[in-house]
Amino acid sequence: MDNITIIEPRKSSNKINFKEIYRYKDLLYFMVLRDVTVIYKQSVLGFAWALINPVFSMLVFSIVFGKLAGVPSDGIPYPIFSYAALIPWTYFANTLNASGSSLISSAGLFTKVYFPRLIIPLTPVLSKLIDFSISFVILILLMFYYQYMPTMKLFLIPLLILILLLATAGLGFWLSSLAIQYRDVKFGITFAVPLLMYAAPVVFPASLILEKYGTTAYHIYGLYPLTGVIEGFRAAVISTKEIPWDLIGISLIGAILLFIIGLNVFNKLESNFADVA
Amino acid sequence: MLPKNKIEEDIAIQVNGISKAYRIGLEEVKHDTLGSALVSFFKKPLRNLKRLKGLSKFNGFESSDIYWANKDITFNVKKGEVLGIIGKNGAGKSTLLKILSKITDPTEGQILIKGKVASLLEVGTGFNPELTGRENVYLNGTILGMTKKEIDSKFNEIVEFSGIPKFIDTPVKRYSSGMKVRLAFAVAAFLEPDILIIDEVLAVGDAEFQKKCLGKMKEISGNNGRTVLFVSHDLAAVGALCDRVVLLNKGSISDVGLPPDMIKKYLSSNNYVNEADYSDYKGSGDWLLTGINLLANDKRDENVIWQTGNSVIINLKYITKVFGKSPYVILLIKDSFGNTPFFCFSKVAFNGEISLKDIGEINIEIPKLPLLPGSYSIDVTFKYGRDTSYAKESIIDFEVHKGDFFGTGRLDDGLVNSVLVEQKWSFND
CATH class of the missing domain: 2.70.50.60 (abc- transporter (atp binding component) like domain)
Incomplete structure (x- = not known):
């Protein structure tokens, strides 16, 4: 007997259909490929743009915060201190912008054909990994320049990327599903992302929080997943810095929470997307 | 009524009492004093929130700003049947297809569908102008539910059917609109679902290509016993392709029957001639x-x-x-x-x-x-x-x-400012 599809008014208890998402994995692949192919088409510098953003931010931060303001950097040279943070941060910021407005820009797609809509905000989460990987080139150059030899700690990076992906995807699901009904969210993202950067330990070390507000505040701060990811990145590339396992652990919990919440909000709102778009 | 989730052997689609409500915009309140306008300005975000929330929430169905795009629709589609859906603009045809395609959920009712469904509400959904024809075939194909493997195996046939093999590695933005449609329809023609849902897509493309697509559709429905659901304003195409026709009126089913009867009923239900106006003539009045x-x-x-x-x-x-x-x-x-x-x-x-x-x-x-x-x-x-x-x-x-002037079953309504004349064509080799 053939498979029977049942179409009914959606109940809030509907389960997320992971099997169906898996069945559409080729679509995800081609959507990611489309993003990667299209993004730098008809531009002169091409993928060099993936470097320009973090490199220039690093230069500016090194002058403003490192030299002028004298922000502490745990004794690490400020350029590599900030660049190690800027790699995950740039990914997070760019992906959140793209993912948050992804449903709005793909309204012409999902109002015309059915496929698991989760693929739409998931696409930038994967396609922005290309820029992310390219920006490692500069990190390696900086490591040589400041003579930080690679250690076993580099194996920490896959775990950090996992935390980063979970947090970004979760937030992306959450925000995109709200933005399709309330466009304020889209404006809110462009407004909030730069502020979120100052909330993350990008221009200052997380140890500053520990010093000023104590251990409890420091651990609560870790729930912001970017904290563990950024501090972890620094520890992974700078041989003298210890791995902040506590922060990374708490950030992993924060990221998983974000992912689960985001996924469920998205799933709950999904049935309305075509009507409110 | 059959037990829940059970479907008879020879039925492909069973639609049970489907209704769909939309919220329509409420009238904006006009203000005649600065004071009330100011108060309203500060209250506006709150009202907007209520309005936007209302797009997806319905508390009771009595509210005056709710519009029923579909109301209590029930019908069956047999396996291998080609069912046409006709009705005026706003009769609820597109909404019904969107529900059947899972794009939007019904507000009430249930649909049971047996087999794999592909819906074609638009030709070339997701085509990206920067990508080449080849890349778009894969992207569009996977959007329509094919896997990469399936497309790989049919790729050459798709390109051949489209008739533009030379341009397959050219970015689609360099294509003419006709070429785009050809390529897009070629992808759709090689979908192999058990049930195909089509909305007006035959209205695009030139006549020759339309004929090719009609042929392909007949082949799809005829040879493999595929079930087809077909919405169109092109009554000639409905008459030629469909086994049975559902006539929709104001969101509900007005009748179901054979194509000629339903088309007649559809045409006669519309009064397109306006009242004549005899006043204010010029001349002597003799x-x-x-x-x-x-x-x-x-x-x-x-x-x-x-x-x-x-x-x-x-x-x-x-x-x-x-x-x-x-x-x-x-x-x-x-x-x-x-x-x-x-x-x-x-x-x-x-x-x-x-x-x-x-x-x-x-x-x-x-x-x-x-x-x-x-x-x-x-x-x-x-x-x-x-x-x-x-x-x-x-x-x-x-x-x-729309009518069939030449007796060919086709009419290109893309022309304006012209009339049709009888003509005989012959081709000498």
Whole structure:
């Protein structure tokens, strides 16, 4: 007997259909490929743009915060201190912008054909990994320049990327599903992302929080997943810095929470997307 | 009623009492004082929030700003059947297809579908202009539910069917719109679902390609016993392709039956001829028009639908007090751009003496209406010699509906400002 599809008014208890998402994995692949192919088409510098953003931010931060303001950097040279943070941060910021407005820009797609809509905000989460990987080139150059030899700690990076992906995807699901009904969210993202950067330990070390507000505040701060990811990145590339396992652990919990919440909000709102778009 | 989630063996789609509610915008309150406008300005975000929330929440279905796009729709589609859905704009055809395609959820009711569904509500969904034809075939194909493997195996056939193999590695933005449609339809033609849902997609592309697609669709439904659901305004295509037709009216099913009956019913349910307006004529008034009717064939049904290629009659009723002079009747048929596609002039078209009684009727038969679908109006002028007795512009407006002028089953309605003429084609090699 053939498979029977049942179409009914959606109940809030509907389960997320992971099997169906898996069945559409080729679509995800081609959507990611489309993003990667299209993004730098008809531009002169091409993928060099993936470097320009973090490199220039690093230069500016090194002058403003490192030299002028004298922000502490745990004794690490400020350029590599900030660049190690800027790699995950740039990914997070760019992906959140793209993912948050992804449903709005793909309204012409999902109002015309059915496929698991989760693929739409998931696409930038994967396609922005290309820029992310390219920006490692500069990190390696900086490591040589400041003579930080690679250690076993580099194996920490896959775990950090996992935390980063979970947090970004979760937030992306959450925000995109709200933005399709309330466009304020889209404006809110462009407004909030730069502020979120100052909330993350990008221009200052997380140890500053520990010093000023104590251990409890420091651990609560870790729930912001970017904290563990950024501090972890620094520890992974700078041989003298210890791995902040506590922060990374708490950030992993924060990221998983974000992912689960985001996924469920998205799933709950999904049935309305075509009507409110 | 069958037990829940059970479906009879020979049924492909079972639609049980489907309804769909949309929230429509409420009237904005106007303010006449600065004070109330200011208060309203600060309250606006709150009202917006309520409104946006309301888009997806329905508390009770009695509210006045709820619009039922579909109401209590029930029907079955048999396996291998080609079912057409027709109805006026706003009858709920597209909403129904969107529910069947899982794009939007119904508000009430249940649908059971047996087998793999592919829906084609638009040709070329997700085409990206920067990508090449090849890349777009894969992207569009996977959006429609194919896997990479399936596309790999059919890729050459798809390219061949599209007829543009030379340009397959050219970015789609360099394509003509016709080439885009060809490629997009080629992808869709090689979907292999058990059930195919199609919305108006045959309306695009040139006639030759349309024929190719129609052939492919027949092949799809005929050979493999595929079930097809088909929405169209093209009544000729509906008549040619469908086994059964559902007629929708204002969101509900008005009737289900054989294509010719349903098409007839659909056409006659629409009154496209507006009331004639006899006031404010120019001229001496020696001759007066008292009635104008648009008839089909010899049947004296008033206000029937005029279709391109049909035999139609313009019927004029008059009163006159002047006899014996040589009168002319002139009718100008005007399109909505003010052009005159054709006219009826008694002096040249009628060979014989016109002798009028004080009260009478004039019938002008047009054996094959050459007008393309659209809105038209008629100017009537009556003259005795050089004196105008009666002249009236746009005395009646009427609508011409799509029809099969050439008897080929096809009509390209993309042309404007022209009329159809009979023609014979031959090809000598």
